[in-house]
Amino acid sequence: MSRCILLVEDDRVLRSALFEALSVEGYKLKTAASLADARAQLLHAPPGEAIDLIVLDLGLPDGEGQSLLSEVRRTSNMPVIVISARHDEGEKIQLLDQGADDYLVKPFGIGELLARLRVALRHRGHAAEPALLLYQHGLLQVHLKTRRVQLAEVEVHLTPTEYALLARLVRQAGQVVTHRQLLLDVWGAEHTDQTHYLRLYMGQLRAKLEADSTDPQHLLTEPGVGYRVAESDADV
Amino acid sequence: MISTTYTRTGAVVLLLGMTWSAMTLLEHKLDIANLAMLLVLASALSSLWLAAWASMLVSAGSMLAFNWFFVPPKFTFTVDIYQNALLLLALLMVNWIIAGLVIRQRHLAQAARTLADQEARLRQWGDTLRDASDPAAHAAALRIALQEATGTSVAVSVLRSLDKSNETSALLLGETTHEQRSGLSLCEREGNAMGPGSGRYEQLDDVYLPLRGRRVTLGAALITGLGAHANGLQLKPHLQALCDQMGSALQRSLVTEQEQQAREQAQQQAVRNALLAAISHDYRTPLATIMGAASSLQEQGERMDADQRRRLAAGIVEESERLARLTDNTLQLARLDALAVTLRCDWESTEELVGAVLRRIRRRPDGGRVSVWVEPNLPFLWCDALLVSQLLDNLLDNGLKYCPEDTPVELHAKSDNAFLLLTVSDRGPGIAASWQEKVFEVFQRGEPVRSHHYSDLDRGAGVGLAVCRAIARAHHGELLLRASGEGGCLFECRLPFAGLDSTPLTAQVPEAQK
Numbered sequence: 001m002s003r004c005i006l007l008v009e010d011d012r013v014l015r016s017a018l019f020e021a022l023s024v025e026g027y028k029l030k031t032a033a034s035l036a037d038a039r040a041q042l043l044h045a046p047p048g049e050a051i052d053l054i055v056l057d058l059g060l061p062d063g064e065g066q067s068l069l070s071e072v073r074r075t076s077n078m079p080v081i082v083i084s085a086r087h088d089e090g091e092k093i094q095l096l097d098q099g100a101d102d103y104l105v106k107p108f109g110i111g112e113l114l115a116r117l118r119v120a121l122r123h124r125g126h127a128a129e130p131a132l133l134l135y136q137h138g139l140l141q142v143h144l145k146t147r148r149v150q151l152a153e154v155e156v157h158l159t160p161t162e163y164a165l166l167a168r169l170v171r172q173a174g175q176v177v178t179h180r181q182l183l184l185d186v187w188g189a190e191h192t193d194q195t196h197y198l199r200l201y202m203g204q205l206r207a208k209l210e211a212d213s214t215d216p217q218h219l220l221t222e223p224g225v226g227y228r229v230a231e232s233d234a235d236v
Numbered sequence: 237m238i239s240t241t242y243t244r245t246g247a248v249v250l251l252l253g254m255t256w257s258a259m260t261l262l263e264h265k266l267d268i269a270n271l272a273m274l275l276v277l278a279s280a281l282s283s284l285w286l287a288a289w290a291s292m293l294v295s296a297g298s299m300l301a302f303n304w305f306f307v308p309p310k311f312t313f314t315v316d317i318y319q320n321a322l323l324l325l326a327l328l329m330v331n332w333i334i335a336g337l338v339i340r341q342r343h344l345a346q347a348a349r350t351l352a353d354q355e356a357r358l359r360q361w362g363d364t365l366r367d368a369s370d371p372a373a374h375a376a377a378l379r380i381a382l383q384e385a386t387g388t389s390v391a392v393s394v395l396r397s398l399d400k401s402n403e404t405s406a407l408l409l410g411e412t413t414h415e416q417r418s419g420l421s422l423c424e425r426e427g428n429a430m431g432p433g434s435g436r437y438e439q440l441d442d443v444y445l446p447l448r449g450r451r452v453t454l455g456a457a458l459i460t461g462l463g464a465h466a467n468g469l470q471l472k473p474h475l476q477a478l479c480d481q482m483g484s485a486l487q488r489s490l491v492t493e494q495e496q497q498a499r500e501q502a503q504q505q506a507v508r509n510a511l512l513a514a515i516s517h518d519y520r521t522p523l524a525t526i527m528g529a530a531s532s533l534q535e536q537g538e539r540m541d542a543d544q545r546r547r548l549a550a551g552i553v554e555e556s557e558r559l560a561r562l563t564d565n566t567l568q569l570a571r572l573d574a575l576a577v578t579l580r581c582d583w584e585s586t587e588e589l590v591g592a593v594l595r596r597i598r599r600r601p602d603g604g605r606v607s608v609w610v611e612p613n614l615p616f617l618w619c620d621a622l623l624v625s626q627l628l629d630n631l632l633d634n635g636l637k638y639c640p641e642d643t644p645v646e647l648h649a650k651s652d653n654a655f656l657l658l659t660v661s662d663r664g665p666g667i668a669a670s671w672q673e674k675v676f677e678v679f680q681r682g683e684p685v686r687s688h689h690y691s692d693l694d695r696g697a698g699v700g701l702a703v704c705r706a707i708a709r710a711h712h713g714e715l716l717l718r719a720s721g722e723g724g725c726l727f728e729c730r731l732p733f734a735g736l737d738s739t740p741l742t743a744q745v746p747e748a749q750k
Contacts, residue, residue: 089580089621089622090580107556107559107560109553159747160747160748161747161748164748165748186748187746187748191746194742194745195582195583196582196583196616196741196742196745197745197746199583199584199585199588199616200745201745202585202588203585203587203588206587206591213587213591213610214587214590214591214594214608214609214610215591215594215595215598215608216591216595220591220592220595221588221589221591221592222592223584223588223589223592223621223622223624223625224580224582224620224621224622
């Protein structure tokens with residue numbers, strides 16, 4: 001069954017371009033040009049056509065997209081991908097911490113949007129999907145159940161902290177995780193300002209897991225926002 | 237005042253006492269005319285300290301007492317010898333004349349002193365104002381000067397702008413009643429003195445003096461109770477002179493300020509116009525490509541083969557990316573131009589920043605030409621991650637754009653004492669020495685087709701490099717262009733690892749809790 005996406009975007013041209021592009025990929029699409037419109041569609045979706053994911057533009061004629069994000073988050077964990085024309089790191093972090101699954105800054109390529117959609121749907125979409133037990137990307141394998149990490153089939157020894165950090169990122173593979181969230185989940189609430197812990201441990205992880213630590217393939221940096229591990233290979 | 241009066245009276249009493257004692261002691265050794273001389277001397281001396289009337293009284297009293305105690309027959313006011321009567325009379329006259337002269341002299345000296353004081357005060361005031369960059373700040377000094385000159389309480393109101401409608405710009409010093417405030421503002425508006433001795437509102441107790449510049453009044457001073465002041469009316473011209481000096485100085489500084497503002501505004505306008513013209517020019521080129529390719533796909537698409545369509549689409553994507561970069565750079569430049577830029581600094585890892593930039597660059601078709609070397613174990617860098625990424629991205633983009641397609645672009649990062657040294661070098665045609673500073677100027681364009689590749693400068697390289705330098709400087713670093721050993725350009729960026737405002741790093745990193 002194809003997934004249904006609610007596209008909330010007030011610019012007509014961009015809306016129709018995205019509509020075309022996503023339709024071609026086999027998604028079912030509903031569109032809204034305002035917050036009110038989007039709310040109505042969310043409330044009155046006919047049975048069997050439930051919305052699986054929202055692509056949300058921030059600046060809408062009747063308000064900020066953030067308000068819809070927080071409304072949705074109060075009742076469901078439906079994936080929300082934010083698209084914004086603003087290039088503001090603070091805002092991105094805020095959105096991610098508020099529960100957005102990912103963000104894209106305009107202008108973006110359709111390939112990027114499709115990748116984010118795929119990841120977001122995989123993580124949240126359907127409860128039937130089993131919890132991730134094995135992450136595999138290229139030569140890197142992380143066995144979450146046995147806490148083993150292998151690089152090209154060779155065991156890599158990680159300290160408990162290194163493993164905790166890697167596992168946290170892997171659980172959300174393909175999605176950016178903010179510095180704050182990582183510090184909170186790995187070190188605890190009193191360390192959320194100590195971003196240099198992350199720099200240090202990410203450096204160690206890259207040294208152990210990347211062929212060239214200045215050109216990482218697995219552990220990716222989103223400057224000023226957080227980290228992301230590359231999306232798990234499709235066949236896993 | 238009171239204590240000095242007491243001191244003076246005391247001095248006179250002491251002097252008279254001493255004189256009378258001397259006269260009593262010498263009574264039998266000197267004749268009466270000589271004794272009288274002592275008395276004349278004492279009276280003349282006492283007139284140095286006493287007011288005119290007191291001096292007259294003292295000499296008349298002395299004469300009577302002298303007559304009573306010394307002139308025979310003693311202890312009567314009668315005078316038996318005709319000669320003695322003449323002596324007494326002459327004595328009294330001489331005393332009075334001397335007293336009169338001494339007192340007159342005293343007054344003249346006092347007046348001269350006052351004038352000298354006033355002159356000195358004016359001169360000093362003039363110096364203060366001449367050196368002042370902001371005479372409004374000297375309103376307090378004017379207030380003190382006026383208070384010193386009059387000994388009464390003073391309020392000063394000063395305009396801080398030549399635009400009189402701008403009421404909020406007035407600065408008021410000193411305590412005033414509501415009435416006095418309206419008096420001050422009336423005086424300010426009319427530019428005339430008010431109060432006793434001014435011919436206007438004579439019934440007032442207080443005097444209002446305008447701070448006059450040329451054809452304009454820039455404030456007013458209120459001198460409370462000057463009407464009741466002993467020599468207030470004589471002081472008035474002096475006070476007005478002080479006020480007017482302040483007025484002229486205020487006008488001078490306000491006019492200068494206005495001039496400077498106008499000049500700055502004109503300059504800003506010129507820069508903004510140049511920027512806008514340049515931006516719209518630089519946007520046109522990629523837009524033209526996009527428009528051409530997209531309209532061609534729209535109108536001729538059906539007649540093209542798949543490869544042709546793909547090439548056109550690739551052109552659209554590439555030029556859109558260029559537009560996006562140009563937009564980011566222009567925006568960042570505007571942001572960094574603002575007076576108070578707030579950087580979102582944190583301890584960053586150079587390896588990570590380079591890695592993120594490299595990943596983005598590698599997505600470009602020509603991104604494979606970039607090679608990177610980062611010194612292992614570099615200290616953390618206190619910086620705004622986004623800005624430094626943008627700097628690196630622009631430098632690499634610049635290298636890729638202006639160099640032959642098969643040559644490498646190299647990014648090196650290493651430490652140089654307290655600095656991170658980032659270098660981006662290419663093997664392109666290089667930039668003439670005379671252009672090595674100009675490339676960093678906003679929207680600077682190269683001389684037309686001076687070198688083949690740098691004719692591309694015409695395509696808005698300027699904004700990218702200008703942003704890079706602005707970013708380096710915002711981090712208290714520097715970006716320079718040097719000649720590369722292998723020909724081509726070598727951009728050298730030096731950033732301090734630790735900023736002035738960097739938070740200290742904790743040496744120990746705790747283990748994970750979960």
